[in-house]
Amino acid sequence: MKCNEAVKHAAGLALDDLDIEVRRDLEGHVASCAACRGVAERERRLVEELKSAPAAETSAARRERVAEAMDAAYREAAERAVLAPRTSRRWWIGAAAAVVLAALAVPLLMSGGNLKVEKGTGWVLRAGAKDQVALNPGDAVRPGDLVITKGVIHLVGPGRSKISINANSEVMYDISAGAPLLRMREGAVYGEVRSTELTIVVPSKGRLTIREGTFEAKLDVVLGYPGNPEKKRNLKVQVGKGNAVLEGPRGSLKVGEGQAATVTESGQVVDEPPSTGPLAPWRK
Amino acid sequence: MKDDSVTRDEADLVRRCARGDGAAYRELVGRLEKPLLTFIQKYVGEPNLAEDLFQETFVRVVRSLGDFRPDASITTWIFTIARNLCLDHLKAKRRHREVSIDAGSGGEGGNVIDFREALRTLGPGPGAQSEAREQEAKLRRAIGELGGPKREALILRAFSGLSYQEIARITEAPVGTVKFRVHEAVQELARKLAPAAGKDQTGTGS
Secondary structure, eight states, rough: HHHHHHHHHHHHHTTTTTHHHHHHHHHHHHHHHHHHHHHHHHHHHHHHHHHOOOOOOOOHHHHHHHHHHHHHHHHHHHHSSSSSOOOOSSSSHHHHHHHHHHHHHHHHTTTTTOOOEEEEOOEEEEOOOOSOOETTTOOOOOOTOOOOOOOOOEEEEEEGGGEEEEETTTTEOOTTTOOOEEEEEEEEEEEEEEEEEEEOTTTTSEEEEEEEEEEEEEEEOOBBBBBOOOOOOOEEEEEEESSSEEEETEEEEEEEEEEEEEEEEEOEEEEEEOOOSOOOOOOO | OOOOSHHHHHHHHHHHTTOOOOHHHHHHHHHHHHHHHHHHHHOOOOOOHHHHHHHHHHHHHHHHHHGOOOOOOOOHHHHHHHHHHHHHHHHHHTTTTTTOOOOOOTTTOOOOSSOHHHHHSSSSSOOOOHHHHHHHHHHHHHHHHHHHHHHHIIIIIIIIIOOHHHHHHHHHHHHHHHHHHHHHHHHHHHHSSSSSSOTTOOOOOO
C-alpha cells in the first residue's frame, strides 16, 4: 500500500469499518511508515474522543412532557372537527375544496361524526385505550377508533352513507380533515357514499377520494415484518357509481363509473381492467 | 441501532402509538431519547432549542404515523423527521452556512456543533488554559468549516451511534457516500487540528 492510500484509509481504521484485506494492508504499511503511523494515530485519537464525548442526559420529566405533547397531538388530530383542507400546490384549488368540504362536513358534524354498526361484529380499539373491546350492532365508531374485523362488518355514517369492512381488516376512522377518512392498514372496504366526501388513505400514501358513489377499495398489503417478508401495498379501487380520484406520490387518476385503478407500491397510479363481477362480493 | 429493518417489537410499538397509547409514547421517547437528543443538540448547537425540536419531532411522529412504512426502522424514520426539522430551523436562521466561530453553544449565535466536551480531553492539559482555548477555537473552526453533509454524517455516526445504513436512509445518500463523508470529516478535522509542524499527512514513505 502506498502512503496516499494509507492516508485515505486511516480514518476507516480509526472508525473500524475497513474491509479485512484493506485493514491488513494498511496495518502492514503503518507498521513500517512513521509518517502514516502518525496520521493513523492522530485520527484514532480524534475518533476516540468524539465517541467518548458526553451524550445528552436522559430525563423522566422530559419523557413525560414529550409524551403529553404527543397525546395532545393525537387527540387534536382525532377530535378536531374544524376544517383542515389538504395541502395543494394551487391555493385556489385548496380554497375551493375547503368551501366544498365545509358544506359536506355539516351532516357529518350534525351526526356527531360517528359511524354506527348496523350489522356484524368485530373489535374496536378506542382512541387512547390500551385494549380492544367487542364491537356489536348499535355501537358507535368514533374518530380515532381502530376497527379490527374477523368477519364482515357494516356501518352507517353521515348522510346515510354505508361502509362495509371486509373480514381480517384493520381500519382507523378519522375526521380530522373535516370529512370522513378511513386509514386502511389491512383488508378491504366497500362504500356507498352519500352527501359527504369519503377519503381512504393507505400506508404507501395512496389516497382515494370519492363523493356520491359506490366503490370497493382493497389493500393488498402484508406488512414486511420478520417472518412475514411479503410486501405488497397496492391500493386497488373499483368504482361502481360516481367518480373517484385516486392519488399517489407519483400521480393521480380520475376513476369513472365502472372503472378500476391501482396505486402501486412505488406510488404510480395505473389503470386496471374493471372487474366484471359484482362490486365487493364479500359483503353479501 | 444497527439493523435498519423494522422488528416485530417495533411494529407493535408503532401500532400502539397509532392507537394513541400513552405508555407506547413513553416507551418510544425513552428508546430514542439519548441518541436523538444528542443528535439534535449537536446539530443545532442550542440546548433549549434542541429540547423544543426534540418534542416537536415526536409530535410530528404522532401526526405522521399513518404514513409510516415499515420498510425501515422506526429509528431511521424518526431521525429523518428530526433532521428535517433541524434543517428547516437552520435554513430559517441562515445558520447552516453562517457558522459562528466565537459564540458558545448556549447562545443564540451558537455554533452548529458543540465540541467543547470533546475539547476537554483533546486539549493540551489543564495547566495550559490559553493553549486550550486556542485549540478549542481551532476545533470549532474546523467543525464549522466541514461541509453540511460531512458534518451531519459525522454527528449521526460518532455521537448518535447510527449505522452507515441508517444514516444513508436518513440523509437519502448511498451508503458508500455516507462512509466517505464520515472518513473525510475525520481526516479534515485531524488535518486542521494538527500542529503546524506536524502537518505531514501525505507521508513520505513507500
